[in-house]
Amino acid sequence: MLEAINLKKTFGDYDALKGLDLKVNPGDIYCLLGANGAGKTTTINLFLNFIHPTAGKAEVCGIDVTEQPLETKKLLAYIPEQVMLYGNLTALENLRYFAQLGGHDYTETEYKSFLDRCGLQSGAYIQRVHQFSKGMRQKVGVAIALAKQAKALLLDEPTSGLDPKASNEFSALLIQLKGDDASILMATHDLFRAKETGTRIGIMREGRMMQELGTDDVSHADIERIYLEHMHGDSSKYAA
């Protein structure tokens, strides 16, 4: 489970996050929507303890990330907008390395099964990843998350720049992970993907959570309308 409790973050004079409360339960895919600068990536960075909160706290499975950063990182997997891998290593070598960093080690067959599960073609396992497309890298990123057996996933615009087919495949993978009872927090600009993949949606603006929605309760059109209204400042009707 992921939980943000009155989480605040200030960069100099700029308030990036102004008291965020958020809870992502096991089996949830929580999609954070918002314009650039809304605080989505800051939230993810706070869960990863890459940055430290000004106030409030972020918890992973009930553990404060600031107090026990290594423990919480062991429970997390992180997939950024562009999964950065070591170009001179093959997909298998990258997977093995990151799995070992996460404290896991598997047989060659098991590593291959992770890559297979993510839809990477078997011929690519032993190819150096500098030749990989973004979609292929994202698949390796998901394989790393699978190998890490993470309880929670943090995804920062993972489908940005992917073609529709690759995007669909990625969404299918996320739904698989949800089935493993992982808590998934995904920052995205993709309203369509949020509705299709997510179980809940949070709309952020200027460091605040403006509104939370259940994806089953709203249509694509509703999401778009509500989102645009928040972005254009007419948020009084929906203030959380």
Next chain:
Amino acid sequence: MIISIARKEFAEIVRDGRFKWTATIMVLLLLTAMMAGYQKYTTAVRIQHAAQTGTNQQWLDQGDKNPHSAAHYGNYAFKPAGPLSYFDNGISNYTGTAVFMEAHKQNFAIGRPASDQSAIARFGDLSGANILQLLLPLLIIFLGFTSFSGERESGTLRQVLSMGVTNRQLLWGKALGVGSAVLIVVLPCILVGALALSMAQSVDHAEGMATRLATLSIAYLMYAGIFLFLTLAVSALTRHARTTLMVLVGFWAFTGFLMPKAASEISKFTEPTPAFGKWMADMRAHQLRGFDGVPPFAKFARYTKELFKEYGVTSVGELPMYFVAVRLQKLEEYDYPVFDQHYGMIREAYTSQRKVQDQLGILAPTLPLRSISMAISGTDLIQHVKFMTDAETYRRNMVVKMNDYLSKASVHLNTTYSSSNYMRADEEVFAIVPPFEFEPPNLNTMLAEHRSNFILLFLWLAAAIGLAIFAANRISLERN
């Protein structure tokens, strides 16, 4: 965890095209230097052996003559090249390889290879030591400068830090990985060098060769460690790989090129050596007026009185030894303290210059390493001073033996001397002077002399590790 990081780091480095090129160049340079050094060393050993044997035989074959004349005929001492001189020829190109030993005069060493070299040779010899001192740090910098800043730029650092790795694990893993990549380049060349050394003649010349090699290896490993941890520290402290490279190459140029030259100039300024002409004139004047202000002939007149008194005689003819030989020896001995003082002054100036240069090692790790490397290789000032001291001891002993023989064998000439009946000695007499043999300074003595350099090198390593740990602990993605 650390092993996993090291293995990945190593794999990434050795697959990189830059590594292949730099490693190939490094290996070629090292092997060329080792081979050239080895060839130079074996040639030097052969020449030195032939020259020393030849001059020893010349001494014996000089023809029948008065023993004191034989002392004037003199002999040469040739400095043997130590086995490790093929690796580090230190200052031997500038100090001279032979010294002429004759009655009444203490001479400087002659035969400086540097004087036969072209101007281009001033840019430095291609020796194993020079390559390791200058290019090894550069290799480490090229292999390690992207360790943290490169990963920060490419985004993999975020990925890695999200896995629950501690910054220190990352530091030690990277140190091990980069260090292993450096070792696979350098180690085979060192082994080839050691193998060549074991096959060379006269390797038993320097005692404790295994200890020397081990100590030398430790010193160079410490030096490599300094640059390894400095590289990682700067890489962790800077945000861009380009900045890391600029800072490190700047430091490399400072410590490898600027400081050795600057240290030499500073030491010459703070501990100047006298101008040769003035020094020579001063020594000559000091000889004439006597070490203690009593001119040699006046001193000898006093001594003659004491001698007559000691033997209870009133004339030279009654003395039980050849008076002329006694006088020759006494005049020789009156010069000893003058030589000791004036040559000692130059030796002290050079020693003080060396100490100043060593002290400046606090600013550049290349300086203490260079001193240690030369010392263990037997090509430093201490070794040369020992050679010159041994040669002077031999010279004095040679003159004493000849004068002593003359003194005992020609007593009758005290009363019957004429230009036709002076004493003539032959090969049998000359053989009482044993051949010159140089005993290099004991390794423990050398190490004790360079204790401060070892401490400096250790402090540099400790500081580099400390800085790397500090920098690793500061790694943050706060402003990434």
